[in-house]
Structure formats: C-alpha cells, structure tokens
Amino acid sequence: xxxxxxxxxxxxVSVSTASLALNGRPLVSEETRRRVLxxxxxxxxxxxxxxxxxxxxxxxxxxxxxxxxxxxxFSSAGFFGGLLKGMHRAALQRGYHLSLHVVESEEETAxxxxxxxxxxxxxxxxxxxxxxxxxYLGELRRAAIPVxxxxxxxxxxxxxxDNDNVEVGxxxxxxxxxxxxxxxxxxxxxxxxxxxxxxxxxxxxxxxEYGLPFDEDLVWSxxxxxxxxxxxxxxxxxxxxxxxxxxxxxxxQAVGALxxxxxxxxxxxxxVAVLAVNNTALTxxxxxxxxxIDLHEEKLGYLSVEMLLRQIExxxxxxxxxxxxxxxxSSLVIRESCGCAPEDPExxxxxxxxxx
Amino acid sequence: xxxxxxxxxxxxVSVSTASLALNGRPLVSEETRRRVLxxxxxxxxxxxxxxxxxxxxxxxxxxxxxxxxxxxxFSSAGFFGGLLKGMHRAALQRGYHLSLHVVESEEETAxxxxxxxxxxxxxxxxxxxxxxxxxYLGELRRAAIPVxxxxxxxxxxxxxxDNDNVEVGxxxxxxxxxxxxxxxxxxxxxxxxxxxxxxxxxxxxxxxEYGLPFDEDLVWSxxxxxxxxxxxxxxxxxxxxxxxxxxxxxxxQAVGALxxxxxxxxxxxxxVAVLAVNNTALTxxxxxxxxxIDLHEEKLGYLSVEMLLRQIExxxxxxxxxxxxxxxxSSLVIRESCGCAPEDPExxxxxxxxxx
DNA sequence: CCCCGAAATCGAACCGGTTCGATTCGCGGC
DNA sequence: GCCGCGAATCGAACCGGTTCGATTTCGGGG
Numbered sequence: 001x002x003x004x005x006x007x008x009x010x011x012x013v014s015v016s017t018a019s020l021a022l023n024g025r026p027l028v029s030e031e032t033r034r035r036v037l038x039x040x041x042x043x044x045x046x047x048x049x050x051x052x053x054x055x056x057x058x059x060x061x062x063x064x065x066x067x068x069x070x071x072x073x074f075s076s077a078g079f080f081g082g083l084l085k086g087m088h089r090a091a092l093q094r095g096y097h098l099s100l101h102v103v104e105s106e107e108e109t110a111x112x113x114x115x116x117x118x119x120x121x122x123x124x125x126x127x128x129x130x131x132x133x134x135x136y137l138g139e140l141r142r143a144a145i146p147v148x149x150x151x152x153x154x155x156x157x158x159x160x161x162d163n164d165n166v167e168v169g170x171x172x173x174x175x176x177x178x179x180x181x182x183x184x185x186x187x188x189x190x191x192x193x194x195x196x197x198x199x200x201x202x203x204x205x206x207x208x209e210y211g212l213p214f215d216e217d218l219v220w221s222x223x224x225x226x227x228x229x230x231x232x233x234x235x236x237x238x239x240x241x242x243x244x245x246x247x248x249x250x251x252x253q254a255v256g257a258l259x260x261x262x263x264x265x266x267x268x269x270x271x272v273a274v275l276a277v278n279n280t281a282l283t284x285x286x287x288x289x290x291x292x293i294d295l296h297e298e299k300l301g302y303l304s305v306e307m308l309l310r311q312i313e314x315x316x317x318x319x320x321x322x323x324x325x326x327x328x329x330s331s332l333v334i335r336e337s338c339g340c341a342p343e344d345p346e347x348x349x350x351x352x353x354x355x356x
Numbered sequence: 357x358x359x360x361x362x363x364x365x366x367x368x369v370s371v372s373t374a375s376l377a378l379n380g381r382p383l384v385s386e387e388t389r390r391r392v393l394x395x396x397x398x399x400x401x402x403x404x405x406x407x408x409x410x411x412x413x414x415x416x417x418x419x420x421x422x423x424x425x426x427x428x429x430f431s432s433a434g435f436f437g438g439l440l441k442g443m444h445r446a447a448l449q450r451g452y453h454l455s456l457h458v459v460e461s462e463e464e465t466a467x468x469x470x471x472x473x474x475x476x477x478x479x480x481x482x483x484x485x486x487x488x489x490x491x492y493l494g495e496l497r498r499a500a501i502p503v504x505x506x507x508x509x510x511x512x513x514x515x516x517x518d519n520d521n522v523e524v525g526x527x528x529x530x531x532x533x534x535x536x537x538x539x540x541x542x543x544x545x546x547x548x549x550x551x552x553x554x555x556x557x558x559x560x561x562x563x564x565e566y567g568l569p570f571d572e573d574l575v576w577s578x579x580x581x582x583x584x585x586x587x588x589x590x591x592x593x594x595x596x597x598x599x600x601x602x603x604x605x606x607x608x609q610a611v612g613a614l615x616x617x618x619x620x621x622x623x624x625x626x627x628v629a630v631l632a633v634n635n636t637a638l639t640x641x642x643x644x645x646x647x648x649i650d651l652h653e654e655k656l657g658y659l660s661v662e663m664l665l666r667q668i669e670x671x672x673x674x675x676x677x678x679x680x681x682x683x684x685x686s687s688l689v690i691r692e693s694c695g696c697a698p699e700d701p702e703x704x705x706x707x708x709x710x711x712x
Numbered sequence: 713c714c715c716c717g718a719a720a721t722c723g724a725a726c727c728g729g730t731t732c733g734a735t736t737c738g739c740g741g742c
Numbered sequence: 743g744c745c746g747c748g749a750a751t752c753g754a755a756c757c758g759g760t761t762c763g764a765t766t767t768c769g770g771g772g
C-alpha cells in the first residue's frame with residue numbers, strides 16, 4: 001500500500017509538501033498540487049487513519065454508550081434504532097465514526113468510560129439514558145473530554161439533548177383531561193430516571209390546568225417492562241381505585257396495562273382510555289392501536305452528535321461548564337386506545353390554579 | 357498524560373525495556389518488571405491505543421454494518437438488538453471494539469467498505485443481511501481483509517454465520533402440517549435475500565414430508581413490512597384462494613396478515629392459523645399472542661465475532677477461501693395464533709414423496 | 713583467569729502521517 | 743546590482759508506542 005512518502009517521491013516533492021497539497025492547504029503552487037494529486041491517484045494512495053490520528057491527536061471516533069438491561073433493549077429497540085440513525089447521519093456528514101458500547105449498569109458505564117478516555121480511543125462521548133445522579137460524572141469532569149448526554153442528569157452542567165419531559169407529561173394529562181376524564185392514572189417509569197420525575201411534574205401541571213386534583217394514589221411507578229406494568233395495574237384494579245384513563249410512560253407499559261384491564265373485564269377505550277409514550281412500531285399495530293406521544297428520537301440522535309462535534313471542533317470540553325442543551329419537541333399520535341380526538345388547541349381550559 | 361518514556365525514565369530503564377515489562381514479555385528480570393509496573397502505577401500511565409495501533413498495525417476495532425431501510429430498522433429492531441448484544445459481549449471479552457456503520461443500500465455498503473478498508477480503520481468487517489449477490493464481494497476479495505457475514509450470500513466462499521433457514525422453513529411447514537392443515541400458505545420475504553430462498557426450499561420439503569402437494573399459488577412474497585404484508589394477504593383473500601394456515605417469514609408480516617384476516621371476518625386461530633418467524637417482543641404481547649420461530653440472534657452475533665477474531669488473530673483473510681460457517685439452530689415458540697401444540701417429535705409423518 | 717553463551721538491557725529504526733522552523737527562489741524597489 | 747520580502751518548498755522533529763539487532767552483564771566451564 002502506498003504511503004505519503006511514495007506519493008512525494010513520485011511527484012518529485014518533499015513529504016511535507018505532499019502533505020500540504022493533499023490536505024488542500026494554501027502555500028502550495030497549483031502546479032505542484034496538481035502533480036501531487038496526480039501521483040496519489042496513480043498510486044491509489046489513501047491516507048492511513050491511524051497514523052493521522054496519532055499525528056494530529058484526533059481519532060474522529062465518537063463513543064456511544066447504550067445501556068441495556070435485556071428487557072429495556074427490547075422494549076425500546078425502536079427508540080434506540082431511531083436514535084442511532086440520527087446519530088449516524090450526523091456523524092457521517094462530518095467524517096466521524098461511531099463506536100458502540102453496550103453497558104448493563106452505570107458502574108459498567110463508569111468503568112468503560114474510564115478505559116476509553118484513558119486509552120484516547122475517541123474524541124468524545126455520547127451517553128444515553130443517564131440516571132438522576134450518574135456515578136461517573138466526576139470521572140468525566142476530570143477527563144475534561146467532550147460529552148453529550150441523551151437525557152438529562154439532574155444538577156449537572158453537562159450538555160445534553162432531551163425531550164421536554166415536563167411537556168410530555170403535561171401533553172398527556174391535558175389530552176386525557178380534555179376528553180373529559182376526571183380521574184387519570186399515571187403509570188410512570190422508575191424514579192431513578194430524570195424523565196420520570198419530569199413527566200410527573202408535567203402530569204401534575206396538566207391536571208392543574210384543567211382544574212383536576214392531584215391524587216397520589218393515582219400515580220404508580222413500574223419498570224419499563226410489560227410484566228411489571230401488568231402486575232402494577234392488576235394491583236391497582238384489585239385495590240378498587242376508581243379511574244377512567246391511564247397515561248403510561250412507555251409503550252411497553254401500555255401493553256401491560258391493556259392486558260391487565262382486559263383481564264379485569266374492562267375494554268379499551270370504552271371503559272378506560274389509554275395513552276402511551278414512545279410511538280414504537282408496537283403501538284401502531286396493536287389491537288386496539290395505541291395512542292402515544294412521539295419523541296422524535298432520530299432528531300434527538302442527530303442533535304446529540306451535532307452538539308458533541310461543536311465541542312470537539314470548538315475545542316471546548318464538557319467539563320468547562322458549557323451548559324448547552326437542546327430540547328426536542330414531542331407530538332401526540334392519536335389512535336383508538338385513547339378514545340378521543342386531539343385536544344382542541346384553541347380551547348382554553350380555564351384558569352387552573354389552587355382553586356381547581 | 358504520562359507516556360511510556362516517562363515511565364521508563366522514572367523506572368530508570370530504557371523505553372524498550374519498559375515496553376517489554378509492561379506487556380508481560382519474557383526476557384525481563386522480575387526486579388526490573390516490578391520497578392516498571394510500580395512507576396507506571398505512580399504516574400497513572402495508560403498506553404495510547406492509537407499509537408499502539410500504528411506501531412503494531414492492529415486497530416482492535418471491528419466494523420459492523422447494519423442495513424436499514426427505515427421500515428426494516430423498526431420491524432427488526434429486536435432482532436438487531438439481540439445481535440448487537442451478542443457481538444458486543446464477544447468483542448469485549450477479547451479486548452475489541454465495535455464501530456457502527458448504518459447503511460441504506462448495498463451500494464452504500466460497498467462504498468463504506470471501501471473507505472474503511474483503505475483507511476485501515478478496522479481489523480475486520482461484519483456485514484449483516486447480505487443479499488444473494490452483494491456487489492462488493494470483489495472489493496472484499498481484493499482487500500484481503502477478514503470478513504464475516506451474518507446471513508449467507510449465495511455462491512461465495514466467504515465465512516458466515518446464519519440460521520439454517522432451510523430448517524426454519526421446514527420447521528414451520530411441519531408444525532402446521534402436523535396440526536392437520538392441508539393448505540398452508542407461505543408469506544415469504546423478498547426473493548433477493550438468501551434466507552427467503554432457503555426458507556422456501558424448507559417449506560417445500562416440510563410439505564413433502566407430510567405428503568402435501570406444493571402449490572405455487574400459496575407462496576406469496578412481500579416486503580418485510582406490515583403494510584405490504586397486509587395488502588398481499590388482502591389480495592390473496594380477494595382471489596378466493598383456499599387455505600387454513602399462513603406461515604409468515606417475519607413477525608411484522610404476521611401482524612399485517614392478522615389485520616388482513618380480521619378485516620375479512622376470519623378469526624385467528626379458529627379460521628386460519630398463523631405462524632411467524634423472529635420472536636420479537638411484538639409477538640409475545642400481541643392479541644392473540646403470535647406463535648413464532650426464535651432465531652437466537654444473540655448467539656448469531658456472538659459467533660460472528662468469534663469467527664472474525666479467529667481470522668484476525670490467525671492471520672487468515674476471508675478471501676483466502678476459508679469457507680467457514682456456523683449454523684445457529686432455531687426453535688419454535690408456540691403461542692395462541694397457531695392453534696396447536698408443538699409437533700410431536702416422536703411422530704413420523706410417513707413416507708412423503710411424490711405420491712402424497 | 714579467560715572465554716563463551718545465555719539472559720537482560722539498550723539504542724535506534726519504524727509505523728505514516730502533520731507541523732514548524734529554516735531555506736530557497738523569484739521578483740520588485742531603490 | 744543588491745537588498746528585502748513573500749511565496750514555495752524542504753528537512754527534521756514529533757505523535758507514542760513496538761521491535762530488532764547490538765551491547766552489556768553475569769555465571770559456569772575449561
């Protein structure tokens with residue numbers, strides 16, 4: 001395989017001139033550049049990426065961390081697929097590559113982050129689905145390496161892209177309230193995720209805006225699995241709680257909820273309306289089709305890479321207190337399970353407030 | 357950041373000795389090794405992966421190609437998720453990393469393969485879901501780089517891991533035939549994939565073994581999408597063809613088929629039995645739960661990496677005519693939609709043959 | 713006591729690029 | 743005709759490891 005020295009020799013110039021010419025730098029005469037490029041073409045020369053990295057200290061590799069408990073991988077496969085597509089598109093456009101790091105716990109994330117940072121295997125990190133207080137924040141800060149989170153760790157000034165999950169919660173609650181439901185249950189995700197906390201806050205606000213009381217008994221939390229969601233709803237039904245709608249934090253939980261309701265002789269949407277979040281393929285094809293909130297994960301992925309590259313190419317490290325953030329809007333996807341038309345955007349539900 | 361020269365200096369030895377000591381090579385006295393390791397620890401030294409790659413010519417990166425048409429990404433998200441998990445596990449164990457290359461067409465694959473090979477960005481390639489005659493085989497052969505396919509390209513001596521898709525087809529046909537069905541339709545995938553051809557062959561054999569005639573009219577082909585499967589089955593129903601079971605090449609197609617059947621007033625499994633392939637989350641939670649064939653994709657992923665590493669570390673290139681292959685067995689997952697118990701493994705269906 | 717060979721260590725070259733400081737070249741101005 | 747300057751080119755150092763051939767050290771045998 002031809003190296004730059006071969007090219008230089010054939011073009012009759014020095015190695016340094018060849019390098020300048022090949023990289024389109026100024027200070028090379030047109031005639032020389034032409035000769036160098038010609039030689040490169042003739043020798044089928046292609047620069048060695050590793051040598052380049054060593055020389056200029058840039059790997060052009062972005063490390064992507066995806067957490068998987070097995071059930072999570074399956075339940076969110078569609079979500080991660082979309083995320084990935086967006087990231088890949090953004091990276092490719094700018095000549096970057098993605099390396100993939102599947103991790104099963106935050107401790108493992110911490111460990112792998114450490115080895116990657118130390119061995120200088122990538123120019124920056126993208127960490128998806130952080131919990132509220134990830135254990136590796138100190139490590140990241142010390143390393144002073146560009147990072148972007150997909151999802152928001154609490155009380156950290158690291159850059160992140162995320163949906164506005166308060167808005168997601170609010171959207172869901174309002175949609176069901178607008179359809180006339182007075183007792184709307186919220187089957188939330190685990191509390192260790194920031195998105196769960198944010199959505200709960202949004203749910204609360206949405207109810208308030210429609211003058212509905214916030215009832216703690218109607219807020220349930222379950223893992224992001226069908227099984228756990230099922231048993232949670234079964235328990236709620238057994239306790240005799242009254243409600244006419246369930247807002248679920250993920251599609252897979254909605255499926256569990258639907259099974260529980262059916263098992264209890266309740267039909268959807270006639271007896272209970274159901275609204276989910278994620279818009280994975282599942283919901284479109286389910287019977288009944290499940291209304292859900294689309295998080296536009298491909299956009300999320302695209303923006304995360306863009307933000308990371310801004311840091312890398314701007315020479316700014318995430319630890320430098322760059323508190324950039326991007327919020328991706330989410331949108332309702334109305335389907336049969338919620339038994340309702342989209343909330344009329346014109347409608348003003350009233351004053352809300354404590355008096356509700 | 358400390359380099360190996362810093363370590364050598366602090367330990368009072370030459371750089372070369374430090375390198376030997378750090379890599380656990382023989383020919384270094386115990387005393388010296390101790391001192392070097394001690395120095396490394398004190399300086400918090402971690403070798404630079406890029407420098408290492410340049411020096412020894414090994415990147416320790418495996419390039420993974422995943423094709424995505426958008427619909428495919430969604431319909432097979434579970435499948436790729438499992439594949440990925442297996443690959444990652446195998447790679448991690450041996451100190452390798454995965455780089456991810458999402459491609460939308462075989463032409464794009466060809467192009468990206470070329471740039472990766474040329475820039476020496478990875479030690480080997482894993483290419484998933486090749487078509488029957490991928491356009492980049494020549495490129496691969498010329499590059500003489502280790503490659504493993506996940507899925508079998510026809511008439512190529514490149515190494516691959518795959519399910520035994522003839523067996524998958526046979527399994528499906530036999531299962532339905534054993535339940536007493538005489539007219540079993542096969543909603544196959546696109547003919548450009550080797551797995552489609554193999555499954556068709558298996559389906560034919562399965563029927564034969566039960567003495568059932570092979571009827572071309574009962575073999576339909578559709579894209580791996582819900583929509584296309586739906587319209588294909590709708591057309592079949594409209595044509596008045598008689599059949600009492602459908603064997604679908606993927607879960608997502610089964611969902612489309614179910615919708616078409618329901619729309620035609622047929623219920624599953626009472627009027628028509630349905631059996632699918634893939635065992636994605638979808639099938640478990642669908643109503644009715646969909647019987648399917650599990651392809652054990654995690655194992656497929658694990659084996660593909662193992663096979664690739666065997667080539668890399670054995671110094672054998674895929675183009676050297678190494679016709680290794682691994683077949684991963686598949687297993688039936690019986691659920692309501694097929695309206696039947698597992699085929700009795702004891703049962704011998706008879707002589708089969710033309711006379712059936 | 714000297715020589716020889718094996719073990720331990722070292723120095724230098726190398727991997728394939730980039731970059732910086734020095735050098736050469738051509739040209740205009742005085 | 744000489745000086746100075748900017749443009750073009752060059753040589754060498756550098757990135758941070760590995761490896762190979764040469765050199766030193768040490769112990770044992772003659």
